[in-house]
Each structure stands twice: as C-alpha cells, then as structure tokens.
Amino acid sequence: MNKSNESVSKSEVLKPDLCVIGAGAAGMSAASIAVSLGSSVVLIEKAKLGGECLNVGCVPSKALIAAANRAHALRHAKSFGVGSGEEPEIDFARVRAHVRDVIASIAPMDSLDRYRAMGVRVITDEARFTDAATVVAGGQTIKARRFVLATGSRPMIPDIPGLEGVSYLTNETLFNLAEKPEHLVVIGGGATGIEIAQAYRRLGVRVTVLEAGERILAQEDPEMAAVVERALRGEGVDFRIGTAIARIERRAGGQVAVILEGEGNETLEGSHLFVAAGRHPAIEGLGLDSARIDADASGIKVNQGLKTTNAKVYAIGDCASGAGGRFTHVANHHAGLVIRNALFQLPARLGSTPIPRVTYSDPELAAIGLTEEEARAKHSALRILRWSFADNDRARAERSTTGHVKAIVTSHGKVLGCTIVGARAGELIMPWNLAMAKELKISDLAGLVYPYPTLSEATKSAAVEFLKPTAQNPWVRRLVGFVSRLG
Numbered sequence: 122m123n124k125s126n127e128s129v130s131k132s133e134v135l136k137p138d139l140c141v142i143g144a145g146a147a148g149m150s151a152a153s154i155a156v157s158l159g160s161s162v163v164l165i166e167k168a169k170l171g172g173e174c175l176n177v178g179c180v181p182s183k184a185l186i187a188a189a190n191r192a193h194a195l196r197h198a199k200s201f202g203v204g205s206g207e208e209p210e211i212d213f214a215r216v217r218a219h220v221r222d223v224i225a226s227i228a229p230m231d232s233l234d235r236y237r238a239m240g241v242r243v244i245t246d247e248a249r250f251t252d253a254a255t256v257v258a259g260g261q262t263i264k265a266r267r268f269v270l271a272t273g274s275r276p277m278i279p280d281i282p283g284l285e286g287v288s289y290l291t292n293e294t295l296f297n298l299a300e301k302p303e304h305l306v307v308i309g310g311g312a313t314g315i316e317i318a319q320a321y322r323r324l325g326v327r328v329t330v331l332e333a334g335e336r337i338l339a340q341e342d343p344e345m346a347a348v349v350e351r352a353l354r355g356e357g358v359d360f361r362i363g364t365a366i367a368r369i370e371r372r373a374g375g376q377v378a379v380i381l382e383g384e385g386n387e388t389l390e391g392s393h394l395f396v397a398a399g400r401h402p403a404i405e406g407l408g409l410d411s412a413r414i415d416a417d418a419s420g421i422k423v424n425q426g427l428k429t430t431n432a433k434v435y436a437i438g439d440c441a442s443g444a445g446g447r448f449t450h451v452a453n454h455h456a457g458l459v460i461r462n463a464l465f466q467l468p469a470r471l472g473s474t475p476i477p478r479v480t481y482s483d484p485e486l487a488a489i490g491l492t493e494e495e496a497r498a499k500h501s502a503l504r505i506l507r508w509s510f511a512d513n514d515r516a517r518a519e520r521s522t523t524g525h526v527k528a529i530v531t532s533h534g535k536v537l538g539c540t541i542v543g544a545r546a547g548e549l550i551m552p553w554n555l556a557m558a559k560e561l562k563i564s565d566l567a568g569l570v571y572p573y574p575t576l577s578e579a580t581k582s583a584a585v586e587f588l589k590p591t592a593q594n595p596w597v598r599r600l601v602g603f604v605s606r607l608g
Contacts, residue, residue, distance in 0.1 A: 137263070138160035138267070140165070147437045153241075161240075163243075164243050173292075245259065256268065301326060309398040319358060333365045337349070379391065402442070458471070502532040511525075518574065530587060552580050553580070563584050
C-alpha cells in the first residue's frame, strides 16, 4: 500500500519500499512505475523536477531546433511557389519565450504536485548515504527496502588553458540567451554541438565548430556523418576538424579569442563560446564510500541487472557506468528493468536490447546496432544495403532528397545494424529496431506493405535490395521461364 503524503515528524525514520535519488527522466519513471504498482516511494531531488532533459536538455534543444527549422523553411519556400525567399526576421527574445513555453507545457507532467498526488513522498534537498542502508535528506532519515540512484549527468568542461577565465555557455545556460550572438564558437562536434550549431546558423548566427578529432559525430558511421557535415557546410557552418585548441583568451568588448594549435596559431574571435565536449556523471556528494558503492570517472559501477556493489542499491540513467548510453529513452528503459528486480525479484538484465540513437540535425541521423566498421570486425560475410532518398517519391515531392538508408545484414538476412540519414530518420529507424529486437529477417521487412507515397518506402526499397541477387540466379530465371510457358 502507498504511504500517506501527510506530513511526518522529521525525527521519524521513513521506511519505504523504494527510495529514488534524482528526479530526472530515470528517477521519475522509476518512482511513477513503483507507486502505480502499490509500492511506497520516496523521491529526492535537490534541484528542479524533470532533470536535465526537461529543463536544459532534450526539450529546450528540440524547441530551439523547431524554431530554426521554421526560419529555414521560410528561406526556401520560394521553390514551392510560396513567399519571396527573403531573409526572415529573427526575434531572439521571442525564440527564448517559445522555448520556455514548451518547457512550461510539459512541466506539469513532472511537477511536485503531480507526484505527491500519485502518492510519492517528495523531498526537495540533497541526499547522502550515511551507511550502506541509510540516506539522509531534508532532515529526514530514509531506510528503504531498495534504493535507486538516478542523479544524471552534467556538462564536461575540457581542460583548455584560459577557459576558466572567460564567459562560456553550456546546455545549462545556452537557452537563456535573449539576444542574437554575432559569432557562436562551438567546442565539440558530437550530437549536441552539431544540433546547436545548425540551429543557430539557421537563426542567422555565424557559427564555427571546433572538433579535435578526425571527424564530427565520431560514434557514427563515417559515411553517414559526412552527409550531415556536407549539409551543414552548405548552410554556412564553418568547421575546423582535427584542430586542437592551444588556449582561450578574453578580448575587449566581451569577445572570446580561441587560439588554435598548429602552424601560425590561427586565432578565432567569437562573441559567444558554447562548450559541448560531452558529459560526466553527477555523483559527487552522495556518500558512495559510506554506502560501499564503487564508482569512477565513468559513473557508478553496475552489473547487467543495474545493481551496484551494494546489493540494496541500483543505479540507472546517465549516472550508471557503461549501461547503454546517455539517452532519455535508455533511462526510461533502465527504470522498468530495475522495478522488476528491485520490488518483485523478477529477472531483469540489460542483455542485448537494441538501443536507437538520433542526432536531430537536418538531415537527421538515426542509427541502431552495428556500424559497417563494427560489423566487419565481427563477421566475415556481410551485405550492405542502401537506398537513396533521391529515389523516394515522397522525398522528391517535399524536396528532401538528401541522404539514404544503409543497412548491415548477414548473408542469411539477419539485421546487424542500420543507419539512416535523411528527413525524419528518427521515426524511420523504428522498423529496423523492431527487426533487431524480435530477430526478424530482412525478408520480413521487404514483405511488408508500406503506404504510398511515404518516406518509409525507403526501408522497403533497401530491404528488397537483399532479394535481388536471388532474382538474378540463372536457375530461378529458368524456372520462371518454364512456368510462364505453361500459361
């Protein structure tokens, strides 16, 4: 039974079925699932409910991207016979208001009042383990049957000489800008850096992306990442790839100077600096040593059941080390697994569940499973299936023909991975996700009936490519010829 939300004396020791520390995507999912199943739950959060995703991550970034895409569409509407193609007026204060409105529209679902109404006891304060079975927060002592750590992550700040002496932005401050930057310098060519770079360029800002590695989107298939890079270059985003930063200096008028390593030590001056160099787990101050929980720079160590080195404690989402990637959908997946095991002792393991990932650029890049390089390292016989959006009727109608589907399959038709770069790739990746999760063959995807005209037909077309060699087999062609002669 759920515990009442009536106030209790601070001297009383709370003994819920579950204590969740962190009210971001992972923690709120775990708390809501547990309480809906009749368990008593304490949820502890020291900042805003909703965590990074709602307040300074996924939601505001996608709202910003949506505004930028509208501006881009206005510039190119003339090709459809609409408008004049003139440069649209950008009001950054109103763009910021749009972003905040989107956050506000979603926030009630993650509000303190809603969770208290569910029956969750919410404590707004820092949490700390005092021993292996006890947490203190907000003057309360909690001895739960099980604990779940869901404290998320925060921006990683690279060790660049001079960075600490200048004003810079991270995802925690970027969405507060109400004035248009003159020149935004982005440090990091990962998904976040690429998304923000394109969004601000479409909003009329000069943008330079600095990436010390050999290419942007280093975790993705290089062939597909190159399509995204070409698209952004075509829109005017400047890239400096394979170039390290020697130091950063403050200049007059609030300008920031980035001095690049190499011959001549080129200097870039920007009005704003955005650091998108990755994230690290937010696990400081939790008293993990007191709880006998092992952790390192990558996060809290967990097994395949997401259990820490303390059998009463689980870690999920961004704070867990090596548990499937720092994505909101992964955090929600973790929450469901943990509740099964923590409350009901049912088997629950990460296993080989395929995890999709999406870079919300234009064109989008969505991927699941192995890249071509990864697959070739593990399998001797592969088929690479491609289908271009330039050969898709709906893409032509919408003038969104950039990109293609690239699927990696075995010679027997098992799907090992797929990357899609193109319009709405994040939606189009799902049939490939289902195929991998349910061990369907490529022929199963080829055999489905797809509505015409839709972008989803690109999946069918790529899948049909697998069957073409069979159709070219001389014996098959002879059989067809023989049958045709029979009338």
